[in-house]
Amino acid sequence: MxxxxxxxxxxxxxxxxxxxxxxxxxxxxxxxxxxxxxxxxxxxxxxxxxxxxxxxxxxxxxCSKFEHYLHYKWKIALPAPALFGQFDGLDDVDSVLQGLRDIGFDDVYEVAKAAEIVSGYTRVFLKSEGIKKPVISSACPVISRLISLRFPYLKDNILPLLPPMEIAALEAKKRAKQQHPEFSDEDIGVFFISPCAAKVSYIRNGYGDYKSNVDVVVSLSDIYFLLLGAMKKNVTPQVTSEAGMIGIGWASSGGESSAILNDSYLFADGIENCIQVLDSIENGNIPQIEFVELNACIGGCVGGVMTIENPFIAKTRLQTVRRYMPVSKNFLSSDINFVPDSFITDSLPNYVPISRLSDSLAESMRMMAKIQDLRKTLPGIDCGACGAPTCRAFAEDIVRGLSNDRKCVVLEHEKNEECEADKNDG
Amino acid sequence: MSESLKFHFDVDGDNFVSAGQASVQVKKNLRRLGLPPEIIRQVSIALYEGEINMVIHAHGGEADVIVYEDKIEIILADKGPGIPDIELAMQEGYSTATENVRSLGFGAGMGLPNMKRYTDEMKIESEVGVGTTITMCVYLK
The missing domain is CATH 3.30.70.20 (Alpha-Beta Plaits)
Known part of the structure; x- marks a missing residue:
């Protein structure tokens, strides 16, 4: 485990x-x-x-450093749409894409393009019969892992589509092989420019049985600084952008939801909010809706820990970038009515009962009873000095044999005072 | 084997905002006991509906969840107005909730029916003007 x-x-x-x-x-x-x-x-x-x-x-x-992976003969950048929200005064996605080629990438496949494909197939999927509603987005890896650990009942609600990053990796490799049949699989390196730590873990671990097609993950902030140097050279960029408003919109919370093109959705961001929403869905305590988008980071992917800009400022900048863009540049036909197998993943994360005290119910009950008794003796001020987040967690650690009550500074202090008092009496 | 574990909650009738907290807490505790997800869901929904009912109709009350090795018992006791016609109250869609409560999205008349649906046994003891005690049971095997 x-x-x-x-x-x-x-x-x-x-x-x-x-x-x-x-x-x-x-x-x-x-x-x-x-x-x-x-x-x-x-x-x-x-x-x-x-x-x-x-x-x-x-x-x-x-994360990996771009400069350590220059041995790939064909390097493809997969910029997360959040990247475009980092630059002050940016009004053209093409200048960032040009910058990526100028710093050494041979090709760029926008994750925003793949996001538009995912949005298209999500609309198709939502119309299928016999699916569990609400469908929960599969894009944020934190949420998928959270569901597998804490909300096993909801695992069949997860959208069985690969997230945009994976589809971008698949399509980018396909394109590279078409354009350059001389390159072998080992020659082609797919670099995801990530706004968050969770995507790094996703790529390293896969998703259930699914193995990621991304070869290297680089931090969005590292690439940002490389780009700042490259983008200053006042050149008119080549026009290569392949995504529209929908794809870029995925960078912030609510973007994915709005792309299902009806108003039957819920979106939430920030990990605590997401947990509350999942609790409510599990209790059947939300209105009838089709789709739920949950982002662990506040503001969505623009709030990832590897971004530079404040998520709300980045979101506002993206509004400028999105202006005058077509709604979408992908999935324009409305008569697509099935999802290709290569985009589907039925490899859902397995339920792992992490919080379980013991394999046996009887033993778990005894341990829980001990935890309850122990809690009554603890100060209940959750000071954290013992190294655990709460007195309850501390009691659990003790019962699990991972800690001992001498680590409670409040109890130790009381004991010392009692000793002092005894001495004085004597 | 008569070992059991009890979780007790005071359901605050004056604080509507906090309604549903016992259910969240019980869910966490049942996970720690390693119970199957479906059982946890049944208990937390039944408790949630019961909590909401006590807050809406009875100015709060007390909730106890008792875990045995073969079953989980949920006991909800209040000193509210009582239920004059239990059969009527059990009908789906029947509700005596005020307009105010309905505007918050409650009062759909599904509380008691859901409690029955998600548990294996349910017993209502109620006396008008004295209070109501609901005992529910979910079997583990």
Whole structure:
């Protein structure tokens, strides 16, 4: 079960053990052990919240450097649409695409183009008979993993389509082979320019049995700085953009939903909001809707931890970029009525009962009873000094044998005072 | 084997915003016990509907979820107005919720029917002017 590879790395020298990340982690996956933060990989959903809140910048998303992968003979950039929201005064996507070619990529396949294809097939899929509604977007890997860990009942609601990044990778490779039959599979390198840590994990681990077609993930912020240098050369870019308003719109929360072209949808962003929405769907406590778009990052992909700009500013910039664009440049025919097999994934993540105390119900009940008793003795102020996010989590850690009650500074302090009092009496 | 584990909640009748919290908490606890997802869903929906009912009609009350090795019992007790005609109250779509509550999206008359649908046993004891106690049971096997 520990085989899941995450992409959040800790700089131990910078970590002061301050507990900020511990208290912000939505799955209570972090503890302070031996003076610094440790992540429980079974629980981590790669949401990036700890990277975002760390006051010491001790947490980073692990990414590859473009310059280390120049051995590929044919390098294809897959820019996430969020990239276009990072530049001040950008009014033409083509100048970014030109910049990508100028810094060394041989071809660019916009993820926004693939997003328009996904939107088209989503509209087709929503019309099919016998599917579980509401259909939940498969684009945000944090949400897919969260569902597999905490909302197993909803796993059949996940849209069985590959996310735009994967379709972009498939199509980009196909195009490269058509244009350059002389290149072998090993010669072609697909580089996803990622706004978030979760996509890095997705690519490294795959999705259920599905293996990603992306070869290298580079950070959007790294590429941004390379592009800044390249884009200043006042040249008129080649016109190569292959996406419209719908594709670019996927960068921010609500973009994917609006592309289903009816008003029967819900979109939410921010991991806590997403958890609340999933809870409500599970309880049957939401209005009848067709589609649900959930983004772990506030604002959607523009809020990813590897972006530069504030998500709301980036979103506003994208509005400028989208102006005068056609609604879509893909999936223009309205008589497509089936989804090609190559775009479908039935490889859903398996339910992993991470929070389960024990394999046996009787044992779980005994442990839970101990946790309840122990909690009554703890101060209940959730100070975090023991290294756990709450007194409840601390009690659970003790019962699981992962911690001990001497780590509670409040209890220790009370004990010391009692000792002092005894001494004085004596 | 008579071991059991009890989760107790005071359902605050004055705070509409907090209605549904016991259900969220129970869901978390049942996950920790490693119960099957379908069972967790049944219990959390039944409890959720019960909580909402107590807040809407009875100024709150008390909710207990008791986990046994072979079943989960949900007991909802309030000191509200009582249900004069239980058979009528059990009909889908029948509701005595106020306009105010309906405007929030509640009061569709599905609360009690859903509680029955998602549990294996349900018993309503009610006396007008005294209160209502609903006992529900979900079997684990």
């Amino acid at each position: 520990n085989s899941y590879k995450h992409s959040v790395v800790l700089d131990v020298d910078k970590c002061t053990g301050c507990t900020t990340c511990v208290r912000h982690c939505p799955t209570e996956a972090i503890r302070i052990i031996g003076g610094h933060a440790e992540i429980n990989t079974d629980r981590c959903i790669d949401c990036g919240e700890c990277i975002r809140v760390c006051p010491h910048k001790a947490k980073k998303a692990m």
